[in-house]
Amino acid sequence: MAMHLFDDMFDDIPSRSSLRIPPLQDLFPGPSTTSARPSPLEPIARVNIDSETNKLTGRRAALAQAKPLDAPETDDWETLAPVKLTLRPEVPKIHQLQEPPRKKQKLYDHEQIADFVQLPKPQTKARADKPRPFQPIAVLNELHEPPPSAALFPPITPSASQEKLDSSPFRGRSPKTSKNDGEAPTRRRKIKDRSTSLATVKRTYNRGRTKWTEEETDQLVKGVAIYGVGRWKNILEHSEFHFKKGRTGMDLKDRFRVCFPPDAPHKWVRPIPVGPESDDEKSESSPAAKKGSPQKDAYMLSRSRKRHWSEKEDAELDKGFRLYGYQWNLMVKDPDLKFDRRSGGQIRDRFRLRFPELYNQQDSAPQQKKPPEKKPNQSKKQQPPQAKPAMTIRKSNDLKEQAKNDEGDIEGEGRAPPKTALSFTTGLLNAEDEHYKLSNSILRDDWDWDDNLTLAPVAWEDMANKPMFQFD
DNA sequence: GTTAGGG
């Protein structure tokens, strides 16, 4: 099925001649058997790994041993010199002076990309390095610590002791490593600041740059060849690769995006081998490969794109919550809820994002059963009425928090948030018209009442989570 | 916890 899917994918692509795609070159050339090698950017649906040795097997193993173009004629080049092999002499500076500044597009010319050992060199914008505060002082006193005077600065906030540590300009970056050749600095902890009084204070601090070496980039390309686009964690942890300490999958993703811009895949996609597939993984090579046509967009074949939630879908989510509460999988099954290929987990995450406070109350929420059926011929097993859940009174600050979040939605989206039934529950106490909302939510008249239930499920839900009284 | 995409 997947094959035909891909066949259609390339139907609307003009023929290669009309596209004038640059000469196809092997990003991943071997000494002799180029045709036996799959595309480095070919998505890998399955990776064969020997469970015993934890090593790659089959063609992927061979891929991992691929040599760069100018590798010496030795079979174990990688094991002998795993790090230095791909180093190339620096481009003489005279070239940089003579050649006019290249346009950004030039960076991705196939001439450069095709030879993966020579990846696009970053624009050397002789940017006057913005000195970090206090850094010169640290150099002067040769202490990799803040100067004593730093202690004189008052804390920004009363509870900023930890912040001061994290915000130190010396954190994770001693002046000694100014060459930026060493390890990446340790990553800072994420700090979530929800207090409004500090909203304007910048509380995040940069990790600092860790330059990508050609070795690293080589390994990244190899990793994509082995695992596929998007398998950044796998690539990062591949035993044969040695990325700088502190690198994360995100870094790999960013780097790959820099080298192979997804909006211009024809700039970097390599040709597909023309020979017959040699072995066990025929099913993994894309149909495009069999046609001998260039792969249009390897990104398209990576993990599924993230689909944003439309307003309509949010409305479905709202309706679903009124019907099923926190039972996300039931929402998926309900044909009346028109979720478009959303899983229960996706629905849950969306709900958690939109209504975090309400989401965190699900422990005390009653478990609802299927709502009233339209065709009540399911009289075999009648669910007993749900036990009345323990009444919980929401704390006032919880409600304020939720109200704040609701307002944030307004600002963030630039449009009024859908005033959904969820708002009944979430923003109730904040509203002036409490009576209206109470009656509207608990004594709903638009319910398809199930005779087997003394109350509609939503009523229990609301009673459990909504304050019946306000003490402020 | 990871990844895609925007910044």
Place this chain on the structure above:
DNA sequence: CCCTAAC
């Protein structure tokens, strides 16, 4: 490199 929503 960071942030955040989506996964």
